[in-house]
Amino acid sequence: MEPTSTPPGAVAIFGSGEISPSGRRVYHRLLSRLSRPVRISILETPAGFQPNSAQVAGKVGDFLRLSLQNHQPRVDIVPARRREGPFSTEDEGIVSPILSSDMIFLGPGSPTYAVRHLQRSLAWQTVLACHRQGAILVLASSAAIAAGVQALPVYEIYKAGADLHWCDGLDLFGPHGLSLVFVSHWNNTEGGAELDTSRCYMGRDRFSRLLTMLPSDARVVGIDEHTALLVDLLTETCSVMGIGTVTLLREGREDGFADGQTFSLSELGPFRSIETQSGIPAEIWNRVRAARNRAGHIPLPQPPADVLALVEAREKARARGDWQAADALREQILVSGWKVSDTPDGPELAPP
DSSP, X not given: OXXXXXXXXXXXXXXXXXXXXXHHHHHHHHHTTSOSSOEEEEEOGGGTTSTTHHHHHHHHHHHHHHHTGGXXXXXXXXXXXXXXXXXXXXXXXXXXXXXXXXXXXXXXXXHHHHHHHHTTOHHHHHHHHHHHTTOEXXXXXXXXXXXXXXXXXXXXXXXXXXXXXXXXXXXXXXGGTOOEEEESSTTOOTTTTTSOOTTTTTHHHHHHHHHTTSOTTOEXXXXXXXXXXXXXXXXXXXEEEESSEEEEEETTEEEEEETTOEEEGGGGSOOOOOOTTTTSOHHHHHHHHHHHHHTTOOOOOOOOHHHHHHHHHHHHHHHTTOHHHHHHHHHHHHHTTOEEEEETTEEEEEOO
């Protein structure tokens, strides 16, 4: 198996707010490590059952084009709507824009539909190959749920009245030894005082029963609305960005992590590194590698977690008008081997 010199890309998992000001901060942090212009692919699959799935994906694309102009984004909408038919997740022509992407986005829709039409498909295997060769992977709302070892069938339970149950998920982190269940909209309050719609519309009582149905080694990652969990497989760290928190349920414990906090990936389980091509067919791996080489993808230095924490601290100091502390943090960042520049899109890091 021939190794790649490019490390796997970051994974950003949104509870919601993927097209909001809080989401814009996340994209800027992710893309600030990349050369311009950036190539972004948005898959329609999670919402592929909806007649307006192109508009759902297009709305995300419009937001990214407008909000990230400094990164000169080139956005492709990938109409991989279902496994069968003219917009198939198995169609090479449909999937081809993903091959050279810097960032791949999957978002709102139905978690179970996304799993059913992506699992073991050409589209999903291409996404995995691109991610392991350096592409950033962004999962929001339904796609976030679908990425777990088990997926919560939200519509089936909340809208259609199905009995409480879980479905198999895409298990994105399973190869790394992690048994994770992602629950977006963790702190939802749409039901008001009359109906508890937290825990992605399940409510606390129903969700407590759902917990008993999970495998004993599963760890639940609940992500508040307008909040994202960023996972860096290279440095084996996780960080939180947004106005809410990320809640981790494991072995009878509950821990919360707020905006700016960083923690080890080992908190999510017994993480292990893998050979990057593991589980991906050779023809797909090689097709992705050739496309990315033609596109001129060059791995850039990655700032470590402690430097990113200094940048977050400096942003908070600037927000409260503590310019002396902000200047001191800038010097700490420079001593650590990085230069921070302030742009309209937020701070940018680069080697000095």
